[in-house]
Amino acid sequence: MPRTGRRPGPSTTxxxxxxxxxxxxxxxxxxxxxxxxxxxxxxxxxxxxxxxxGSKEALFRAAVxxxxxxxxxxERLAGVGADELGPAMTRLFLDFWDDPATGxxxxxMLRSAMTHEASAALLxxxxxxxxxxxxxxxxGGPGAALRIEMAAGQMIGVAVLRYILRVEPIASASTxxxxxxxxxxxxxxxxxxx
Amino acid sequence: MPRTGRRPGPSTTxxxxxxxxxxxxxxxxxxxxxxxxxxxxxxxxxxxxxxxxGSKEALFRAAVxxxxxxxxxxERLAGVGADELGPAMTRLFLDFWDDPATGxxxxxMLRSAMTHEASAALLxxxxxxxxxxxxxxxxGGPGAALRIEMAAGQMIGVAVLRYILRVEPIASASTxxxxxxxxxxxxxxxxxxx
Numbered sequence: 001m002p003r004t005g006r007r008p009g010p011s012t013t014x015x016x017x018x019x020x021x022x023x024x025x026x027x028x029x030x031x032x033x034x035x036x037x038x039x040x041x042x043x044x045x046x047x048x049x050x051x052x053x054g055s056k057e058a059l060f061r062a063a064v065x066x067x068x069x070x071x072x073x074x075e076r077l078a079g080v081g082a083d084e085l086g087p088a089m090t091r092l093f094l095d096f097w098d099d100p101a102t103g104x105x106x107x108x109m110l111r112s113a114m115t116h117e118a119s120a121a122l123l124x125x126x127x128x129x130x131x132x133x134x135x136x137x138x139x140g141g142p143g144a145a146l147r148i149e150m151a152a153g154q155m156i157g158v159a160v161l162r163y164i165l166r167v168e169p170i171a172s173a174s175t176x177x178x179x180x181x182x183x184x185x186x187x188x189x190x191x192x193x194x
Numbered sequence: 195m196p197r198t199g200r201r202p203g204p205s206t207t208x209x210x211x212x213x214x215x216x217x218x219x220x221x222x223x224x225x226x227x228x229x230x231x232x233x234x235x236x237x238x239x240x241x242x243x244x245x246x247x248g249s250k251e252a253l254f255r256a257a258v259x260x261x262x263x264x265x266x267x268x269e270r271l272a273g274v275g276a277d278e279l280g281p282a283m284t285r286l287f288l289d290f291w292d293d294p295a296t297g298x299x300x301x302x303m304l305r306s307a308m309t310h311e312a313s314a315a316l317l318x319x320x321x322x323x324x325x326x327x328x329x330x331x332x333x334g335g336p337g338a339a340l341r342i343e344m345a346a347g348q349m350i351g352v353a354v355l356r357y358i359l360r361v362e363p364i365a366s367a368s369t370x371x372x373x374x375x376x377x378x379x380x381x382x383x384x385x386x387x388x
Binding site: 110111113114115120123124127128145146147149150152153154155156157158159160161162164165166167168169170173177181182184185188189 | 304305307308309314317318321322339340341343344346347348349350351352353354355356358359360361362363364367371375376378379382383
């Protein structure tokens with residue numbers, strides 16, 4: 001690549017910030033990483049990182065490749081009754097996979113995490129901070145983290161078969177059919193054991 | 195690579211047979227593929243293929259990278275009552291992932307199928323022929339194939355989180371804890387709806 005001597009363009013700066021963020025978050029987790037440190041690694045002012053990504057949380061999501069804001073999902077699920085939480089989550093999850101843009105991002109993120117340890121470390125940090133941090137209070141009760149992961153496992157496995165491996169008949173099953181089966185399964189995990 | 199002019203050794207013949215089998219099974223499925231055609235592609239007598247792999251079914255498993263014989267699993271589950279089928283399957287599945295040899299094969303197979311379309315096609319053919327063919331009669335009832343895939347999805351997703359991404363707390367949860375949660379979930383899928 002020829003060096004032009006010009007200042008790096010916006011796309012280079014963005015990519016450099018993402019690369020620094022991936023390394024920092026994978027090593028130090030979310031709480032142990034500052035926007036300032038990432039910006040310093042990328043050789044820019046912290047204000048530049050804020051300009052590109054808006055917040056440390058949004059930069060974290062961009063670094064992981066997570067295509068939506070878990071806070072928005074948590075908000076949409078906040079008013080949902082305990083028995084409807086499973087079906088509502090199933091619907092939201094399938095919507096994200098059915099949408100070509102978010103579906104492609106979810107698929108790429110999962111593939112990357114399953115084949116590169118650095119991406120896996122990043123996703124682990126994200127799950128710990130965002131999934132439990134944002135959705136944990138919707139679930140609650142003893143063993144909530146394990147129950148959330150069991151529910152997440154159910155959804156991830158169905159996504160692998162339906163959207164990535166495209167195994168029949170689950171690849172062609174209707175959303176309603178899946179919600180009927182998966183909804184109660186998820187509700188069982190998410191309901192606090194009495 | 196220098197050509198020595200000697201006949202190909204056993205490891206070369208085995209690899210050539212596996213390569214031919216992967217191509218043939220992915221294109222034609224299990225029923226549409228003969229051991230004879232695979233052997234011809236590999237330039238050997240069908241008896242050589244039998245010598246190396248034992249049967250077309252075993253060659254199929256080796257081509258997919260599937261580390262155990264579904265027929266043996268079906269046999270072990272044959273005497274299990276309907277309500278115990280979920281816990282028994284969960285236990286068997288976790289055993290295969292906990293065993294370093296079979297666990298590594300399962301992980302490699304899943305990674306490969308998720309990142310290479312040819313491997314995905316091969317796994318689709320395998321699931322259709324072996325998973326439904328061998329385990330379908332244990333389940334039965336309307337929508338059995340979809341219910342088997344929902345159960346498989348639950349197990350695959352948990353394996354992704356526990357064994358591949360190693361997300362906590364599910365990575366360190368005990369087998370019993372997982373059986374307690376997953377067993378009833380699987381039984382619900384596998385029981386014929388009344």
